[in-house]
Amino acid sequence: MKKTPRPRRRLWPDFLLLLVLAAAGAGIALRARHQVPYDWDWKALAPYLVRTEPALAPGLLLQGVAQTLRLSFWGGLIAIVLGAVGGLCRVSHWPYLRALSACLIHGIRNIPPLVLVFLGYFFLADQIPFLSHLHSAARTTTGNVRSLLEFAFGPVSQMHALWSAACILGLMEGAYVAEIVRAGIQSIGRGQWDAGSALGLSQGQILRHVILPQALRVMVPPLAGQGISTVKDSAIMAVISIQELTFQGMQLMATTYRTFEVWITVAVIYFLLTAILSALAQIVETRIAQRQEPSGTRQ
C-alpha cells in the first residue's frame, strides 16, 4: 500500500487560508477603528459588573446574569415537563391526544418567538390569577423564607414578571423538547415493543422499562443543545422588560451611552455561560456513553 499522506502538503493550504482570513479580519477592524469615531472606555463598565462601595456586591450586569440564570433554569424545567408530556402524547395510541399535541407543538414552533413573547406577556400572563395571588403572598414574606424566595426567583418586585416569562420560555422550548422526546422514542425499533408484549408487559411497562432507558441515551445530546439554546433564547425576554442580562445591558447603554463596550461585554458573558454549559453537557454525554449497552434493558 502506497497510501502515505504527508501532513505537510495537506496543511499548508489551511495555514494560508487562516492567514488570509486573519489579515482580512485585522483589516476590517483597522478600517472600523479609523472610520467610526468612537472613544473606547472600558473602565466605565467596571462598577456595573462588580460594585465595591459601599460594600462588595454584584453590579447591574451581574444582577442581570443572575436573572438570566433563574429565567433559564425555571424556563428549562417547565420545558422538560411540558416537553416530556407533549412528546409522549405525540406517540400515544389515542388519535385525539396525538392530534391535539401535534396542533399545539406545531403551532408554537411555527410562530416567531418574538410574537409568542408579546402574546404571552399581554394575554396569557394575566389570565393566570394563581400567579397574582402567589405574588401577593410573596410580598408578605419575611426573613429566611423571603431570602430563599429571592434566591430562587430574584427581587420580589419582579417575581410576577419572572414567573410569566419563565412560563412563556418553558412553552416555547417545551415544543422543541417534545419533538426531541418523540424522535427519541420513535428511534427505538418496533421489535423492542413486540418483544416487550411477548413477555407479557403492558404498554406502560414497556415504555418505562424497555423503551425510555434506551431512548434517553439518544435524547441527551439534543436535549443538552436545547438547554443551551434556552439560555440564549432568554435574551428575547428583554422586550417585555424582564431584567435579565440583555435588558440590563440596554438600560446601561441608556445611562452611559457606551454602546459598543456594553454589547461586547454582554456577548462575552453569554458566550461564557453557554461555554460552561456545553462543557457540562459534554461530561454528561461521555458518562452516558461509558455506561453503554447492558444497563436499563435488563428487565
Add this chain to the structure above:
Amino acid sequence: MVLLGFAAPGLAQNTLDEVVRRGVLRVGFDTFVPWAMKDKNGEYMGFEIDVARKLAEDMGVQVEFVPTKWSGIIPALLAGKFDIIIGGMGITPARNLKVNFSAPYEFSGMSIVANAQTAPRKTSIDAFNTPETVIAVKTGATSVAAVQKFMPKATMRMFDDEAQALQEVLTGRAHAMVASAPFPEHQAVRHKDRLYLPLAGQTFTREPIGFAVPKGDHDFLNFLNNWITIQQTQGWLEERYTYWFRTLDWQSRLQ
C-alpha cells in the same frame, strides 16, 4: 389596542384603594438621563424617581419601580403591569386617546444636536428641513412628531433608544438627532469636537409632561392633580427640576 381592552376588562376599578391595600405603588418608566437612571450603587435616581418616591410617600405606601421599554410602555400600563407612568411622558392627543393624563407637572422641550463635519454651521431648524438631511430619533417618542412638524422634508430614522440614535450621529450616518432637552445639550458637551448645538441650547418645542394612568379611574386622577397643585404651590417640583435639569451636581452619583 382593541384586543388589549378585551384582555383587561376590569379597568373601571379604583387604583387608589388597590394601591393602599397592596401597600405598593408600581411605577412604570424607561431609563432616560436625567429623568430616571441607575446610580453607581444600583439605586434608581433622577427627576421622575424623586417625584415617584415623594408621591408614594404622600400616599403612605412603598414605591416599586418597573423599568419598561418606552415603545411598549402604554400597552404595559393598560395590561396592568404597573399603576402609573411617571416617566417624563409628554401629553399628546394621540396618547390621550388611550390613557388618562394628569395636569402637567413639568414642561419639557425638543432640542437638536448635529454632526459638526457632515452638517456644519446650521443655526435654524429650517436649515435641516431638506430631503438629504437624515435625522435620528427614538421610536415612540414625541420627537417623532416634532420632526414631522418642523422638518417634514428631512429623512427620519428611528431607533430603540437615545444611545443608538446618538451613535448614528457620531458616526455620521445621520446628520442630526432630535430629543428632549437636556440630552442633546449633554452630548454636545461630551463630544465637543464632533457635535454642536445649532440652536445654541434653545428648545424648539414646549411640551407638557403628565402622569399617565389607565382610563376610567377619575378618583386616582383627582388625587394626582391635587398632589401636583400642592407640590407646585410649595415649590418642591421647581426645586427638584432645577437640581436635575439646571445643574450637573448629580453626575458624581453616576460614575
